[in-house]
Amino acid sequence: MTSPRRRARGASTYTHWHELMASPTMPMPEAKRLHQLSRMWQGLRALEQDARPTPDDWRVVSDAVNLLETLVTMGEVQDATGLLHDAVRELAIAGARHLQEGKPIRLDGAGIFTIRSVLEDYAGALAALPERTMVRAHRLTEKRISEILAGKRQPHDVEVMVL
Template sequence: MTRRKAHPPSTYSMIDVLLASQTEPMPAAKRVLQLTRMWQGLASIERGQAPTIDDWRICSDAVNLMETLICEMKVCQDSSGLLDDATAALASACRRHRDSKTIRLDASGIQAVRAVLEDYAELLEQLPARTVIQAHRLTEQRIREILAGRKRPKDVEVMDL
């Protein structure tokens, strides 16, 4: 008999989706908390003495959330290709980490990830809370699928940090 790996619990439940506002953005305190963590993660990768895997993950989460909002939910567009640039930059930072044990982004990677975070921050202020929570749930579901080996052609897996 083989044991199944338990996946981490979802950040939001279906009840959270149903209770979230269909018209108002997420409460300011939740937006500030989420964005602060993301900006701190990027700052650590840019200038920190020893950026952590968690810093990288929180930036990756922001990029993954934007991908869900753009590709799955189609609530916005990426006409400039910044999403692909940010994804490539974070994958490169992961490879760099494996080689040198330091997580860093190059200059163009910093610009791409920073731009995606700025766009995500703008969306958080405009989108209804329900849409944001649905994006979280869809993103977590997609990550679980990737970890289970059900990848899509555009998926980039760098989970073995």
């Protein structure tokens, strides 16, 4: 579940060149990891506690969940908690409730636990996997979202929402 905001404009976060230039052995530089993780955790905190979480809060959390899903599909990590598909569903429900009913983007107690567990798995993958693997996962995730938006859905895909 992710927002195609950046992808809708046709711009990709990373290119093939970025992937080739990324380290094949070392994790992403610490400053980049901290930036990603800070945004991700701030987004989750907002979904848990803010009076009016923003669509951007939902997007950064959804992006991390989608990136972990891609890493699992690539065979780079396992869904250690078994909660990945539940996390995708929880974010879809929160997004749909916001769009259809105008309610704040919220997670229930089970959703908070599920999303937090999956984000912890993503944080572990980001710290352990080579930068090149993470850049490839990012590129593949953006490609998959673009394909879904173009109508090329796979049976396991959840509706992509624009918040």
